[in-house]
Amino acid sequence: MKRYGYPFLLLLALLLTAGTPALAGAPLPDIPEAIKGEQCVEDTEFMRRNHMELLEHQRDDTVRRGIRTKKHSLKNCFTCHVVMGDDGKAITVSDPRHFCRECHDYAAVKVDCWQCHVSTPEPKGDKL
Ligand code: HEC
Numbered sequence: 001m002k003r004y005g006y007p008f009l010l011l012l013a014l015l016l017t018a019g020t021p022a023l024a025g026a027p028l029p030d031i032p033e034a035i036k037g038e039q040c041v042e043d044t045e046f047m048r049r050n051h052m053e054l055l056e057h058q059r060d061d062t063v064r065r066g067i068r069t070k071k072h073s074l075k076n077c078f079t080c081h082v083v084m085g086d087d088g089k090a091i092t093v094s095d096p097r098h099f100c101r102e103c104h105d106y107a108a109v110k111v112d113c114w115q116c117h118v119s120t121p122e123p124k125g126d127k128l
Pocket residue numbers: 055056058059062063068072073074075111112113114115116117128
């Protein structure tokens with residue numbers, strides 16, 4: 001311990017907190033990276049804030065007006081936002097590492113989509 005003097009420890013502390021001054025020490029959601037695509041279906045910042053409205057608009061368009069486009073479909077999200085489990089298969093929302101859960105668990109948001117929709121790129125059983 002003696003070899004690392006006060007200036008070194010101060011420097012280390014500065015390095016560790018640099019760039020994240022306000023967040024130092026606070027745990028943040030560890031959002032899994034998309035496995036595909038240069039970018040999201042819309043600007044990432046926009047998606048972070050507005051994905052719920054976008055999904056809900058898409059649903060209204062599909063269910064009420066019969067319009068179907070792939071771009072904002074729920075299933076299409078998982079072509080890029082997929083996390084592989086230890087068995088090499090895409091994990092579902094029952095796993096806390098799922099893309100849609102990292103932030104939602106953190107923000108204590110619950111969505112009820114998965115009783116009808118799949119949370120993986122592949123259709124399963126009678127889910128959409
Ligand atoms: C009770 C069952 C049910 C629940 C719960 C549900 N949906 Fe759906 N959703 C449907 C059905 C049925 C369709 C129409 C599918 C079609 O006609 O292609 C649909 C279509 C959609 C579509 C457009 C088509 C597609 O494949 O993306 C989106 C987006 C969507 N839902 C998002 C959501 C989201 C987000 C939630 C949760 C907040 C949710 N849904 C919850 C039944 C459900």
